[in-house]
Amino acid sequence: MTRNIIFGGVLTTLFTGLAILSFFYTPYDIQSLDIPNKLHPPNGANWLGTDHFGRDILSMIMMGARTSIAVAVLAVGIGICVGIPLGLLAAARRGSLLDEVIMRGNDLVFAFPSLVIAILITAIFGASAINAIIAIGIFNIPVFARLSRGAALPIWERDFILAARVSGKSSFRISIEHILPNITNLMIVQGTIQFSLGILAEAALSYIGLGAQPPTASWGRMLADAQTLTSIAPHTALIPGLAIVLMVLGLNLLGDGLRDWLDPRLRRGRV
Amino acid sequence: MIRYAGKRLLSLVLSLIAASIVIFAVIEVIPGDPASFMLGVNARADTLEALRDQMGLNDPLHVRYFNWVTGMLTGDFGTSWTYKTPVVDLVNDRIWVSLPLAVYALILSTLIAFPAGIIAASRRGGPADMSIMGATQLGVAIPNFWFAMILVLIFAINLRWFSAGGFPGWDNPALAIKSLTLPAIALALPQAAILARVMRSSLLDTLGEDYIRTARAKGLTRRQALWRHAVRNALIPVLTIIGLQFSFLLAGGIIIEQVFFLPGLGRLIFQSISGRDLIVVESVVMLLVFVVIVVNFAVDIAYGAVDPRLRSKS
Numbered sequence: 001m002t003r004n005i006i007f008g009g010v011l012t013t014l015f016t017g018l019a020i021l022s023f024f025y026t027p028y029d030i031q032s033l034d035i036p037n038k039l040h041p042p043n044g045a046n047w048l049g050t051d052h053f054g055r056d057i058l059s060m061i062m063m064g065a066r067t068s069i070a071v072a073v074l075a076v077g078i079g080i081c082v083g084i085p086l087g088l089l090a091a092a093r094r095g096s097l098l099d100e101v102i103m104r105g106n107d108l109v110f111a112f113p114s115l116v117i118a119i120l121i122t123a124i125f126g127a128s129a130i131n132a133i134i135a136i137g138i139f140n141i142p143v144f145a146r147l148s149r150g151a152a153l154p155i156w157e158r159d160f161i162l163a164a165r166v167s168g169k170s171s172f173r174i175s176i177e178h179i180l181p182n183i184t185n186l187m188i189v190q191g192t193i194q195f196s197l198g199i200l201a202e203a204a205l206s207y208i209g210l211g212a213q214p215p216t217a218s219w220g221r222m223l224a225d226a227q228t229l230t231s232i233a234p235h236t237a238l239i240p241g242l243a244i245v246l247m248v249l250g251l252n253l254l255g256d257g258l259r260d261w262l263d264p265r266l267r268r269g270r271v
Numbered sequence: 272m273i274r275y276a277g278k279r280l281l282s283l284v285l286s287l288i289a290a291s292i293v294i295f296a297v298i299e300v301i302p303g304d305p306a307s308f309m310l311g312v313n314a315r316a317d318t319l320e321a322l323r324d325q326m327g328l329n330d331p332l333h334v335r336y337f338n339w340v341t342g343m344l345t346g347d348f349g350t351s352w353t354y355k356t357p358v359v360d361l362v363n364d365r366i367w368v369s370l371p372l373a374v375y376a377l378i379l380s381t382l383i384a385f386p387a388g389i390i391a392a393s394r395r396g397g398p399a400d401m402s403i404m405g406a407t408q409l410g411v412a413i414p415n416f417w418f419a420m421i422l423v424l425i426f427a428i429n430l431r432w433f434s435a436g437g438f439p440g441w442d443n444p445a446l447a448i449k450s451l452t453l454p455a456i457a458l459a460l461p462q463a464a465i466l467a468r469v470m471r472s473s474l475l476d477t478l479g480e481d482y483i484r485t486a487r488a489k490g491l492t493r494r495q496a497l498w499r500h501a502v503r504n505a506l507i508p509v510l511t512i513i514g515l516q517f518s519f520l521l522a523g524g525i526i527i528e529q530v531f532f533l534p535g536l537g538r539l540i541f542q543s544i545s546g547r548d549l550i551v552v553e554s555v556v557m558l559l560v561f562v563v564i565v566v567n568f569a570v571d572i573a574y575g576a577v578d579p580r581l582r583s584k585s
Contacts, residue, residue, distance in 0.1 A: 104282070104285070104286070104289075107282075107286065108286060108289050108290060108293070111286060111290060111560055111563045111564050111567070112290070112293075112556075112560055112563075113518070113519070113521075113522030113523065113556075113559050113560070113563065115522065115523055115525055115526070116522050116525060116537075116540060116556055116559065117556075119525065119540070119541065119544065120297065120544060120552070120556070123544040123545065124297070196412070200414055203414050203417075204414060204416065204526055207414075207416055207526065208526060208529055208541070223416070223417055223420065226420075227420060227530075230420060230423065230424045230428065231424070231428045234424060237417075237420050237421075237424070238421075240417075241413075241414070241417035241420070241421070244412075244414055244417065245409070245412045245413050245414075245417075246412075248411075248412035248414075249408060249409065249412040252408060252411065252412060253408065
């Protein structure tokens with residue numbers, strides 16, 4: 001299904017491109033208010049219209065893409081950097097007490113209602129993009145730990161691992177040199193999926209006011225601002241929502257496409 | 272089976288203990304003294320001290336933890352500091368919004384997902400499968416609070432079929448259900464998309480099994496083999512997801528409850544966090560975690576009962 005990769009890749013590149021472009025150029029300055037021009041529907045001067053402060057929505061979407069992507073990437077980064085080593089460790093010491101502790105710890109994190117805990121964390125330490133990253137990142141850890149352990153276990157049974165052991169390599173070196181390269185594809189696919197979930201979580205947190213704080217633009221915040229305006233200016237609610245949907249859709253398609261492409265067995269099985 | 276159940280039960284109890292310690296610890300690090308929050312900035316030092324004593328804030332940590340846990344075990348969840356009512360009563364009021372909402376959303380999601388998943392799997396690769404899979408891709412990508420806003424825009428503001436928010440109480444059940452309809456649809460959509468995908472892939476797995484070929488060889492039509500053998504066996508993983516979704520819906524309604532101004536558990540937690548009403552926060556979060564852990568336990572046991580192979584594995 002290379003169609004998925006192309007379509008997903010185009011959407012993802014589009015938003016990433018917009019986010020990068022926003023560092024150098026936005027059509028308007030989103031810090032300056034222009035009240036007389038508020039709530040204009042999309043037109044020639046403001047391609048996506050203006051919001052209740054007269055700010056250009058296209059510029060806000062570009063800045064918001066930056067926030068969304070940064071939060072989601074860093075949150076997935078936390079999951080990968082903590083989760084994968086834990087999973088590899090558990091797999092290398094399978095059946096031991098350490099393995100049991102790591103896996104039960106994972107179950108415990110899974111048992112917590114993630115959104116409630118994310119709200120709790122941001123409420124305790126203050127609403128900010130950093131705390132949103134930590135709150136979302138914590139719940140990424142068990143995802144990667146469990147997945148990497150599950151993927152590593154069958155590899156440990158393979159003959160080339162036995163050969164590596166006979167040659168005297170420690171289980172730490174085997175994990176890094178032989179196990180990790182063999183599970184990288186799977187982690188990339190999962191990373192894409194967690195990335196899209198991170199975008200959704202960031203939007204939800206900023207929607208209830210616990211994500212990035214003004215004047216930093218974020219898609220969730222734009223939706224919260226638009227909520228009371230839906231009847232008079234529907235575009236203020238529709239456009240940020242569509243941005244979220246397209247970004248998440250793009251990442252999910254990309255993830256699906258990559259999985260099929262990287263794992264030929266699945267390609268045959270799924271026809 | 273008894274050994275399996277015993278092992279699961281032990282891990283259930285351990286998880287609950289661990290969860291309670293984590294929640295208690297997290298609540299303890301919250302900056303801000305609830306007593307000074309209640310009395311305001313101009314409170315006198317001795318009044319503050321007296322209130323702290325009264326609230327038990329001056330007891331050592333382990334005593335407070337122990338009191339909290341034993342209280343909950345005997346049905347005493349403490350008294351809310353801001354509402355001045357027992358937490359049990361608050362939960363009792365709110366659960367009758369959150370629970371029906373979760374059940375309603377789960378029913379809707381199952382009603383959409385089952386036929387969609389079965390149709391997609393039985394016409395694999397065809398136009399029906401393609402469009403259903405496309406729709407589920409869209410379904411998981413739509414944030415439920417945005418979908419809720421769109422629903423309000425269309426059905427409450429433009430068509431005026433439903434109210435845009437609020438909850439009238441259960442005195443008039445028809446009206447209560449009506450006011451929960453838009454929130455339930457908003458909650459159900461992403462869940463239905465996930466469930467339909469699970470149903471489809473699970474059904475495709477069972478359709479590839481040897482016993483389906485045997486059934487076909489015995490002369491059953493495709494349709495008969497599908498309904499008599501494949502669907503039933505495909506239900507096992509689907510039921511797990513339904514179990515998980517229920518606890519998610521109970522806790523995950525928090526944002527939808529904000530959108531529709533519903534007085535449910537999620538809103539209670541949200542308001543208690545901002546009001547530093549810690550006793551409510553810790554008790555309600557513990558309650559939600561309890562539900563999740565117990566539902567997972569029930570699913571595990573049901574699994575073990577249905578499929579004996581799983582007992583030896585775990």
